[in-house]
Amino acid sequence: MNDHATDSHRQIARYRSLIQVTAVLSRHVRTDELLRAMHAQVRVLFDTPVTLLALRTPQGGWHCLTLESNNLSEQFIGLRPDGLLERVLEGRLRLENDLPAYLERERLGVVRVHHRSDLPSTLSWMGVPLQAGAVTGVLSVQSYALNAFTPEDLEFLELLGVHLSIALENATLHERVEREAHTDPLTGLWNRRRFTERSEAALLGVRRGEPHTLAVMDLQDFKRVNDEFGHDVGDQVLVQVGQMLDRLTLNGGHVFRLGGDEFAALLPSREAEALRGVQDLLDELRDQVWAVPTPRLNVGLAPAYPEDSVSEWVSRADARMYSAKRQRQQLME
Known part of the structure; x- marks a missing residue:
């Protein structure tokens, strides 16, 4: 089998995996369950030790869930005028296969979003925006190795980001309907x-x-x-x-x-x-x-x-x- 046929088969298998991941995400109607399912499913598509899902808070900061070496951590990051996540939303950043060099060149500081100081630093980084209705966020996959990602990887991450945005919007709408059905409209207390x-x-x-x-x-x-x-x-x-x-x-x-x-x-x-x-x-x-x-x-x-x-x-x-x-x-x- 020639290289072109091998690449075609690999892409078809990857698209099938993407469809399966989308189906798994669509079964979750609560945001917290969806976020945790997403972390597990990202590894179906990418051989990467780190995934990050950051959702924008009403105050302008970020609610971050990070899965690194099977450790799931949660962290809130305050408003930053110019960070990696902000640059993804602005369309200024998608893929960097030498993150330290990029940070030095751009004179950027980063916030490490987990508590494991013994783990290696990220060297390759991809991020795509999540934007659907009231949902604004960033989905990122990261690697400890240089030159870990390809343009094809970015394409699949963007496709996953579209499906995740829709799933998050559906979960948000479901929770709002459920909340309104159980909440007194005057006082905000349960009914x-x-x-x-x-x-x-x-x-x-x-x-x-x-x-x-x-x-x-x-x-x-x-x-x-x-x-x-x-x-x-x-x-x-x-x-x-x-x-x-x-x-x-x-x-x-x-x-x-x-x-x-x-x-x-x-x-x-x-x-x-x-x-x-x-x-x-x-x-x-x-x-x-x-x-x-x-x-x-x-x-x-x-x-x-x-x-x-x-x-x-x-x-x-x-x-x-x-x-x-x-x-x-x-x-x-």
Whole structure:
């Protein structure tokens, strides 16, 4: 077989590999899963020890995932006015088979994006832009050897970059649709649908011996706020309350707006600890500056039991919340 036929067969095999890689990437609808799958699949097309996927952050920096010698590392790099990644996006850099000489000639410094200082330095470097919809990034493959890549390698990396851009855009859209389906549009908290899902998951944890406490809350006389100050002010109050409640997530909890002025929190702790956390929050709420008289939260706490259903668990918390509400109303009369 002559050299031309050998090259043709090799290219056909490589295109088949590219199709297989594309098929693998298309099966992932979550960005984190897609990024990790991409690293594994790049090695199907390139004999290279290093792959880098860098996605632009809203602040202008980079979220980098690097696979080097089977070590996957994650790093955030701040905004750089003129770096290798920026040059790829600007169309000024694609392939350099002597990276040290290029850096010296261009008087560029580079940031090493992994924690293994014992590994060799990159000598050959390729990078292509990832641009599709809201996705902006760079896909790079690197080698410890000089003159490791060919123009054909760059062509296949560009083709892979096109498919990866589309897969990333699809994953981003899927996550946005999923997030909107589970998020309250006013407060940004999770909604009732998500509450049901997370409650079921929490009860599974309880059956494994993991404590959980449910806090159900509503705002005392919230209708009066809307009537006296208007619904726009009422919405501001709900948003501010939601921001306060979101602090409960700092210790692993989940917070939800169930509808109207009703909120809930799933807290991964026993009732006594959950009560302390909620009480601290109520104290902070009273110290806030409000556009209306300081709102008051009625709270009902209920620990979960292994035999509980979601409805039974919620009913106990609801009963305690309404009891607290009645007591408060009686004191106000």
